[in-house]
Structure formats: C-alpha cells, structure tokens
Amino acid sequence: MIEYKNVLTTCPYCGTGCALHLQVLDEKLVGVLPAKNHVVSEGGLCIKGWNAHAFVNHADRLTKPLVRRNGKLEEATWDEALTLVAQKLGEVKTQSGPDSVAILTSAKCTNEENYLLQKFARAVIGTNNIDHCARL
Amino acid sequence: MSDRLSSLRETIEKILPDVDGVIALRTGPGGIVAPYLFSKEHPGELAELALWPKEPVPDTLKIILRAHPDAKLAIVCRGCEERGIVEMFKHAQFSLENVTLIGLQCDQQEVESCQCFKPFTVHAKLTVGQPVEGVRDPLMAKVMAMSQPEKLAFWKEEFSHCIKCYGCRNICPQCFCNICALEDEKWVETGRLPMPNPSMYHMVRAMHMTAKCVGCHECEETCPADIPMAVQFRLIARDVKEMFNYEPGAVMDQKPPQLLVLEEGEYENTGLPH
Numbered sequence: 296m297i298e299y300k301n302v303l304t305t306c307p308y309c310g311t312g313c314a315l316h317l318q319v320l321d322e323k324l325v326g327v328l329p330a331k332n333h334v335v336s337e338g339g340l341c342i343k344g345w346n347a348h349a350f351v352n353h354a355d356r357l358t359k360p361l362v363r364r365n366g367k368l369e370e371a372t373w374d375e376a377l378t379l380v381a382q383k384l385g386e387v388k389t390q391s392g393p394d395s396v397a398i399l400t401s402a403k404c405t406n407e408e409n410y411l412l413q414k415f416a417r418a419v420i421g422t423n424n425i426d427h428c429a430r431l
Numbered sequence: 432m433s434d435r436l437s438s439l440r441e442t443i444e445k446i447l448p449d450v451d452g453v454i455a456l457r458t459g460p461g462g463i464v465a466p467y468l469f470s471k472e473h474p475g476e477l478a479e480l481a482l483w484p485k486e487p488v489p490d491t492l493k494i495i496l497r498a499h500p501d502a503k504l505a506i507v508c509r510g511c512e513e514r515g516i517v518e519m520f521k522h523a524q525f526s527l528e529n530v531t532l533i534g535l536q537c538d539q540q541e542v543e544s545c546q547c548f549k550p551f552t553v554h555a556k557l558t559v560g561q562p563v564e565g566v567r568d569p570l571m572a573k574v575m576a577m578s579q580p581e582k583l584a585f586w587k588e589e590f591s592h593c594i595k596c597y598g599c600r601n602i603c604p605q606c607f608c609n610i611c612a613l614e615d616e617k618w619v620e621t622g623r624l625p626m627p628n629p630s631m632y633h634m635v636r637a638m639h640m641t642a643k644c645v646g647c648h649e650c651e652e653t654c655p656a657d658i659p660m661a662v663q664f665r666l667i668a669r670d671v672k673e674m675f676n677y678e679p680g681a682v683m684d685q686k687p688p689q690l691l692v693l694e695e696g697e698y699e700n701t702g703l704p705h
C-alpha cells in the first residue's frame with residue numbers, strides 16, 4: 296500500500312512560527328510544503344523553512360552524545376555525557392565564579408525549553424549571562 | 432462549493448476500489464488543507480476531502496510516481512494543474528499510462544482569486560463542476576501600457592523586494608531541473624541578501640519558464656514579497672503562442688518548442704528573424 300501524507304508542524308528555525316507541512320511518503324520524510332491557509336505564514340516560508348526537513352536525516356546529524364577522550368570524540372551514554380558536563384560546569388563555577396559561565400540558547404527550542412534554560416542559568420548557575428541565536 | 436464537494440466525493444468513491452490511490456486535498460488540523468493520497472483501505476477519510484485552497488498537486492503526483500512508477504493512480508486536478516501534469520509528462524517527468532485525471536472545474540470566485548485565463552480542464556475524461564470563462568489579469572494590460580523604461584523601473588522595484596527564499600522555484604511544478612541555474616554562482620551570487628542583482632535571478636527563471644509556465648500562480652502565492660511574477664510569465668506565454676503556436680498543457684501530442692530539433696535550413700523557413 297502506498298502512503299502519502301502531509302504532517303502540519305511549525306518551522307523550527309526562528310521565532311516567527313511559520314507553519315509548514317512535512318511531506319511523508321511511505322513513512323519517509325521527502326520534503327516541505329508551505330501551509331496555505333495558515334494564519335501566520337499564509338503559504339510563504341523563508342529559505343530556512345523551505346529546507347526545514349534537510350537536517351532530519353542528514354548524515355552529519357548527531358544521534359548519540361559524544362565525549363572527547365584523549366583528543367578523540369567517542370560515543371557515550373547520555374548519563375555519562377551529562378555527568379561530565381555537570382562536573383565541568385561545577386568546576387568552572389567554583390574556580391572562577393558563576394559569571395564565568397554563559398548560556399546560549401536557540402530559536403529552535405520551544406518557549407518552555409527557553410524558559411527552563413534561563414531558569415537554569417539564573418537559579419542553578421547563578422548568572423544573568425543568557426542569550427539566544429535569534430539575535431544574529 | 433458544497434455541491435462540487437459532494438459530487439467530487441462521489442466520483443472519487445467510484446474510482447477508489449480500482450486504483451492504488453487518489454491524490455486530492457484533505458483538511459487537516461486547524462482546518463489547514465494539504466495534498467493527500469486517499470486509498471480504498473481508508474475510505475472514511477473522504478469525509479475530510481477539501482477543494483480549496485488549491486495546492487501544487489502535479490508535484491505530489493511526481494513524488495509518488497518517482498517512487499512507484501507502476502502505481503495506478505487517479506488525481507483531482509484543476510485546469511492549471513492538468514496543464515502542469517501534461518507539461519511534466521511531455522518533459523519526461525513521469526508516465527501517464529496508469530494515471531486517471533479527474534478534472535475539477537473552478538468556480539467564478541476561484542477564477543477571480545487567481546485572475547486565471549483558463550480555469551477548466553480539457554483532457555480529463557471524468558470531470559466535476561461546470562466550466563466557467565477565464566479572465567485576463569488586469570495587471571497584464573497595465574504592464575503592456577507601460578513604456579520600456581517604465582517597465583524596467585516597475586520590475587526592478589518589484590524584484591528588489593525578493594528575499595531569495597527560492598519558494599517560487601521550489602513550488603513551481605514546471606521547475607524540475609536536476610541542476611538548477613539559480614544555484615549556480617555564475618548566475619546568482621550566493622550568501623548575500625539583498626541580492627546584488629535581483630533581476631538576474633528573476634530573468635533566469637523567466638527564461639526557463641518560457642513555453643513551460645501553465646499559469647497556476649503557485650509561485651506568486653508562496654512569494655513572501657508578493658511579487659506578481661506570473662504576469663511576467665503570462666506575457667511571455669503570449670509571445671510563445673504568437674511565435675510557435677504553442678500553449679503549455681493544451682495539446683497532448685504537440686511537442687514543446689524547446690524540445691523540437693530543426694534540420695539544417697529549417698529555421699530559415701520558419702519566418703522567424705535570423
């Protein structure tokens with residue numbers, strides 16, 4: 296049986312929130328189609344939205360955490376990677392103070408994720424050094 | 432609207448058991464419409480069949496036929512979409528052997544919204560709705576009345592708003608080259624916005640749409656800068672008709688002029704300037 300459908304979603308690339316369809320053929324992502332009668336983007340997209348599907352199955356995409364051991368990136372478990380990050384951040388904070396840490400978040404995150412990151416910066420690390428890529 | 436919708440649904444229901452799927456529009460979450468492949472396995476989904484806004488369905492047909500060249504499909508197409516499918520067939524994008532066209536005739540309101548010159552199908556054996564007359568986009572007359580410097584200024588101003596999203600190319604069912612000139616540094620400089628020379632992008636596309644553009648207006652509709660480029664292509668289409676007696680999508684077995692091979696001396700006999 297052949298299956299072709301369009302899955303409505305929001306462009307992950309910036310805060311404008313354009314709607315787009317992911318074209319799915321036989322359960323594989325094959326392209327993007329704008330959403331014509333959507334109130335935000337009205338059938339238009341910028342070049343990033345038009346290519347929003349490109350990274351999903353890209354060969355360069357990381358699918359597992361990597362940890363640098365002896366100068367070489369090696370696959371690790373999430374627990375291992377997160378523990379290492381927490382430990383290093385803790386070290387920097389103790390040695391040089393919380394303002395030696397800065398956090399850059401992303402327009403690709405949801406509102407809620409961005410809220411959590413600023414909370415993490417302010418309440419856990421103790422710094423106001425928080426910014427995002429959409430300022431570019 | 433509702434009449435056409437129910438007769439379209441009936442037409443699809445009749446053909447559904449005999450094909451691998453029917454390409455038509457379906458209303459999704461939030462009332463947002465998109466192309467969909469209806470199948471006999473899920474006939475209930477036809478409750479969500481939609482008519483409008485139109486979508487670039489010739490491309491949907493290409494996507495499915497590329498992966499399933501032997502699939503037996505039907506496709507609901509409007510006049511412009513039928514023309515698009517016929518041109519894609521002529522340019523060897525797919526075979527139409529196993530494809531049934533279901534012509535959906537546009538109503539007056541849709542014609543006004545597209546400013547369409549030919550809002551009805553001519554090849555489809557199965558049709559839904561009553562054909563209505565086309566109209567001429569008033570912008571055509573406005574541009575035609577302009578002097579050469581006025582035209583230049585008009586288009587330069589329009590093109591200067593282009594954000595180079597490539598949407599007009601991406602959505603156009605007639606833009607199907609494997610290697611696109613618009614991604615070639617020789618013609619269009621990459622990595623700079625606004626484009627240093629936006630007319631270059633637009634003239635390349637205008638040339639490549641010659642004897643190909645079927646007037647579906649998808650490019651204009653997706654353009655975030657509201658550039659009325661389809662008018663430009665209509666004017667070129669008028670010249671193509673005059674010079675080569677060719678109208679994209681109109682006659683199934685007439686070869687497009689860009690696919691014609693002239694024997695030596697034949698060009699001189701065409702009466703064209705040389």
Ligand code: SF4
Pocket residue numbers: 306307308309310311312313336340341342343344345
């Ligand atoms: S399509 Fe472009 S403008 Fe729209 S949300 Fe995506 S990145 Fe932002």
Ligand code: SF4
Pocket residue numbers: 485509510511512537541542543545546547548549550551646647648
């Ligand atoms: S361009 Fe013409 S044929 Fe196509 S949808 Fe509009 S009115 Fe109908």
Ligand code: SF4
Pocket residue numbers: 599602603604605606640643644645646647648649650651661664
């Ligand atoms: S150039 Fe525009 S109007 Fe012409 S076929 Fe392509 S999308 Fe349709």
Ligand code: SF4
Pocket residue numbers: 592593594595596597598599600650653654655656657658
């Ligand atoms: S759709 Fe409009 S803005 Fe985008 S590249 Fe085409 S003309 Fe430029």
